[in-house]
Amino acid sequence: MNNVVLIAGAGPVGLVLAAELRRFGVPVRVVEKEAKLAEHSRALFMWTRTLELLEPSGATAALVAEGEKLHVSNIFAGSKLIGSVDFAGIESQYPYALLLPQARTEQILTEHLAGLGVTVERGAELAGFTADANGVTATLHHPGGKSEAVRAFYLIGCDGGGSFVRKCLGLSSAASPHQSAWYLADVELRGGNFARTELNSFWHEDGFMAIFPVPGGRFRIIANAGRNAKDFTPGTPPLDKIQTILDQRGPGGVTAMNPVWTHAFQVEEYNVASYRAGRVFLAGDAAHVHNPVGAQGLNMGIHDSINLAWKLALAYRGVANRELLLDSYTIERQAVAERVVANLGRAAQAATVRNPTMQFARNLLGNIYFGLAPGRRQVAETISEVSFSYDHSPINGIEDHALPAPGPGQRVAVPAGQPPFGGGPVPRFALLADPGARVEHLRQEFAALLEPELRPTLSPRCIWLVRPDGYVAAMCLREDIGIIEDYLRGYVPTAEDLAAL
Ligand SMILES: Cc1cc2nc3c(=O)[nH]c(=O)nc-3n(C[C@H](O)[C@H](O)[C@H](O)COP(=O)(O)OP(=O)(O)OC[C@H]3O[C@@H](n4cnc5c(N)ncnc54)[C@H](O)[C@@H]3O)c2cc1C
Structure with missing residues (x-):
């Protein structure tokens, strides 16, 4: 074979x-x-979590060396700023989006x-x-x-x-696939004063629009056809079409020039x-x-x-x-x-609420939400994908809500100066624990599955076992170390498992 x-x-x-x-x-x-x-x-866009996940293979350094860093995401309704999210607060060695x-x-x-x-x-x-x-x-x-x-x-x-x-x-x-139609243009912009480190999204009743830098000094405008979908034709739209959308949905006074690519395309969303x-x-x-x-x-x-x-x-x-x-x-x-x-x-x-009263309420709520640090943090962690977790995974260890976070299925942020999870020539779990006789015994028994070095624990009361992709596999109180032992035993192949290869 x-x-x-x-x-x-x-x-x-x-x-x-x-x-x-x-x-x-x-x-x-x-x-x-x-x-x-x-x-x-x-x-x-390559987001924080992607850069983290590519780090053990060594690919991230080459990507970061060439990309531009984007630090802030703004949401506008016309020229009115609804809120801003700064990615700098994300607990990661890559607290930004990479544009490449x-x-x-x-x-x-x-x-x-x-x-x-x-x-x-x-x-x-x-x-x-x-x-x-x-x-x-x-x-x-x-x-x-x-x-x-x-x-x-x-x-x-x-x-x-x-x-x-x-x-x-x-x-x-x-679920039934959802069709949507989109315009894209990579252009130079006159007016608008858009920073090259910021993503700008515009809410409008006709549809959504975003403007962000593309390497080489241009900006990308991306907008859905929205309420004008009946006029939509896939292919290469004229710049006038893009300018009309920019005028309708943007802050005003912005001109798109010298396009290197305009594109009208349909997306069939499915899972x-x-x-x-x-x-x-x-x-x-x-x-x-x-x-x-x-x-x-x-x-x-x-x-x-x-x-x-x-x-x-x-x-x-x-x-x-x-x-x-x-x-x-x-x-x-x-x-x-x-x-x-x-x-x-x-x-x-x-983004596309039509009723003026609803628009007023949405903008007000948006102002309040983005005005609060927890709201901004939640948005930053969702967009950058660091808050994604595998909460109901069948390979999660026992969940005990009385213990400190992160629990099984949640991401573990790598502190500065420590190597990423999952490095090396075979997939290995990381053990985060204070040293001790039982921890040492565990390390010896499961040496083939564990990283050779112990990592510092996140709390002296507890032990964490972290998967090669940086999510918690299992965790427990120090005195319950048998939970981690049982979890690891679940991976050790029997002679039958090896014969079934
Ligand atoms: C306008 C636009 C903007 C986007 N912007 C972003 C963004 O900023 N950030 C983001 O995360 N995503 C973005 N996306 C989505 C992103 O481009 C895709 O999700 C991504 O390309 C998916 O990668 P993939 O490798 O799964 O598929 P693809 O990139 O489509 O690659 C599939 C490959 O398989 C090959 N192939 C197909 N059939 C066969 C076969 N039978 N045998 C051999 N080879 C085959 C194809 O030739 C192709 O090279 C954007 C998409 C669009 C349309």
């Missing part, structure tokens, strides 16, 4: 998944049907993957597959018409919104009910597509890859409760995508 993991699609999600698996010693092949990298950049064109992100990730010894097979298309209990047999079409049959341990469809893998599996959205069918998985846009308002799609897809990679790497080497561990990927990530859909839906509703 060929023990390779086959990844279909070398967008950002497939590239990150391939690099993480390779780093953990899993052989991968990445096939990409397009011969060349994309020219235009859809995504620009997706095409450049993909180049950097492709080079990162090449550095790990994996070359993307460009021009190679996944053309069919059948899965059984032990693996997947896939058909690849190579340039020049050559076909190849590949036997793979697992197949991951990172093949974007039109996913071939998703269609073959017959997986559909949990597939399950991201797994046996040996086949979906990740990124193949599993969920969000409207571009929150700039979350690429980020969410990368989080899928990070979540799946350590689980697949353990499954590849042999682990107890393999099926539960792999099922936790779809349970955890599908729930987060559902929350993002709900958040973006609420934001869109608030």
Whole structure:
């Protein structure tokens, strides 16, 4: 049997998944049907949590070295400022959004993957597959018409919104997909005085609009067709169309000039009910597509890859409760995508209220909410994705609300000067505890699953066990260390588990 993991699609999600698996010693092949990298950049934003999650692989440093940092998000109704959120307060080594064109992100990730010894097979298309209990047999079409049959341990469809893998599996959205229409323009702006470190969102009864910097001195305007959707035509809209939207929804006195890209496109928002069918998985846009308002799609897809990679790497080497561990990927990530859909839906509703009394009430409530530090903090932590958690995961340890946070499924912020979670050549859990005889015994018994160094505890009363992707696996009082022992024992493969590989 060929023990390779086959990844279909070398967008950002497939590239990150391939690099993480390779780093953990899993052989991968990445096939990409397009011969060349994309020219235009859809995504620009990489949020705090994404930069944290890419740090152990070493990719973050290369991305940060090239991107521009965005520190503040403003919300306006016309020229009236409703509120501002400063990302500086986020407890992270990356308290900002990184602006980097997706095409450049993909180049950097492709080079990162090449550095790990994996070359993307460009021009190679996944053309069919059948899965059984032990693996997947896939058909690849190579340039020049050559076909190849590949036997793979697992197949991951990172093949974007039109996913071939998703269609073959017959997986559909949990709720009816929602269609929306959008305009985008990368332009120079005269007037408006927009700072190059700020995102500006405009609420308007006709629809939503955002303006933010794109590297190279320009700004991107992105707006939904909203109430004017009947006039919408996909393709390349004239600059006049963008100017009309800017005049209607913006602060006034702003002129768009010298566009390098104008684009009118439709988005079908969906979230597939399950991201797994046996040996086949979906990740990124193949599993969920969000409207571009929150700039979350690429980020969410990368989080899928990070979540799946350590689980697949353990499954590849042999682990107890393999099926539960792999099922936790779809349970955890599908729930987060559902929350993002709900958040973006609420934001869109608030942005486009029509009734003047309701608009007045919304603006007043917005002023009050953004005027309070907890409100601003909640918004910053949601947009930057650091508050996402896996609260109802089947692989969470016992929850005890009397104990200090973070609890099972919640993110653990890495203090300055400490290495990120999940570094190294195999996935390992981190133990946060004061030293002691029982802790030492635990470290020796589960040395294969634990980082070699103990990390400082977050409270001397308690012990935390943190997953390779930086979320709490289990935690307990020091005297209840048996809880952590039992949790780790749940990962140790038996001879039967190893034979089932
Ligand atoms: C205008 C716009 C702006 C956006 N801005 C943001 C933003 O600021 N932040 C953000 O997080 N997200 C943003 N997004 C969303 C983001 O672009 C996507 O979520 C992201 O590209 C998804 O990555 P992916 O790797 O899952 O899919 P894709 O990037 O679509 O990559 C899938 C790849 O699979 C390949 N493929 C398809 N079928 C096959 C096959 N059968 N065999 C082999 N290869 C195949 C395709 O050629 C493609 O290269 C934006 C989207 C749009 C439209």
